[in-house]
Amino acid sequence: MHSIFYYSKELAKFDFGPDHFFKPERAQKTLELCRRYGLAELEQMTIKNPIPLQKEKLLLGHSADYLDVLLRVGKGEIFQEMLSYGIGTKDNPPLRGIYDWSSKCAAATWGGMIELLDNSYDVIFNPLGGFHHALYSQAEGFCYINDIVIAIKEGLNRNIRITYLDIDAHHGNGVQDVFYDDDRVQFISVHESGKYIYPYSGFVGESGEGKGKGFTINIPLPPKTDDELYLGAFYSVIKPLIKEFSPDVLVAQLGADSLVSDPLTDLMTTNNSYIEIVGELKKLCNKILATGGGGYDIYRTARCWTLAWGILNNTEPRDEFAGLVGGMMFGPEMEVSSLHDEPYLVTGPEKDKIRKEVNETVEFLIKRHHL
Secondary structure, three states: OOEEEEOOHHHHOOOOOOOOOOOOHHHHHHHHHHHHOOOOOOOOEEEEOOOOOOHHHHOOOOOHHHHHHHHHHHOOOOOHHHHHHOOOOOOOOOOOOHHHHHHHHHHHHHHHHHHHHHOOOOEEEEOOOOOOOOEOOEOEOOEOOOHHHHHHHHHHOOOOOEEEEEOOOOOOHHHHHHHOOOOOEEEEEEEEOOOOOOOOOOOOOOOOOHHHOOOEEEEEEOOOOEHHHHHHHHHHHHHHHHHHHOOOEEEEEOOOOOEOOOOOOOOEEOHHHHHHHHHHHHHHOOOEEEEOOOOOOHHHHHHHHHHHHHHHOOOOOOOOOOOOOOOHHHOOHHHHOOOOOOOOOOOHHHHHHHHHHHHHHHHHHHHHOOO
8 A cells, every 4th residue: 555644844844823722833743753752754645845825726615706805804904994804803813924825735635636546646645734614705714625525526527526524523514515416525513512612503304305315314412421322423424325336536524623622612522433434434445535624632733633643544553762751742641651641531321311312313314315
């Protein structure tokens, strides 16, 4: 197999501001951990630096007027019109350089799709991608350019079938909106219910329309859902649906904000369920385009993505500095002396209530899709 890890030190240093939750430095922490655990110089892998994506490709996902506004903002202009495009909010501040930065992040995901289809690559990972909230003419939820939509549309231009799986704790609304009526894209999002968190969408009844009816699958989960129930939903619904659809390419948004320590969400999973799912994805499709996404405990996110990169490359991580550096370099490793989290389970009456809600959702989807 052959794989690509997209990375740019310049992109990882981009700063959304001291009070903003989104920290691109997660990509740098991930690569550092990969180096430490022997996952950055694998024989089959290449580290590639993305270049800016041409506007004609950005137009696969966005309107020309929106891109013009984003370009002006990126040059340092501040003007009233930008607010109507979602720029100038607390989530999406007007940042100098944001056009070029977003374009390069999108270039890695788009380029990954090209590498999968035109060359001999099997696995692509872009930790600086996964901006699933950006809309056609609107910045939303820390997302300015929807790299996922652009890459999937490029794939569709090559007449392939694509499964998009989103395990970010937030619903992938920007991707769902674009492919809601398209039977060539199987959209699956498992996330904390929109009853509780942004973007307040992704309910089980959202299932597509027209030709795309039944090709959109949403699995909203209640707060405090743990590994056991999360994996139950995966094996009962997600795995059989992907297997049945049999995609040519599986695009996976591997946001790590469903973890118990994440400051923006209320799910209670660990990276044990996370990496089990990544391992199952390897069995379901030979071509995987993976991106980052959410994950606001940056060290735990880096651990998740490091483990995922190892699994995608069929390689076990090994501590290159065991006995010399210990766990001091990456903070949360000290908690478990490993990349792997300690198990965590919710128990008692609270677990019973959560289980009931998750089971109702799973049973509804099993019945609807005749699983």
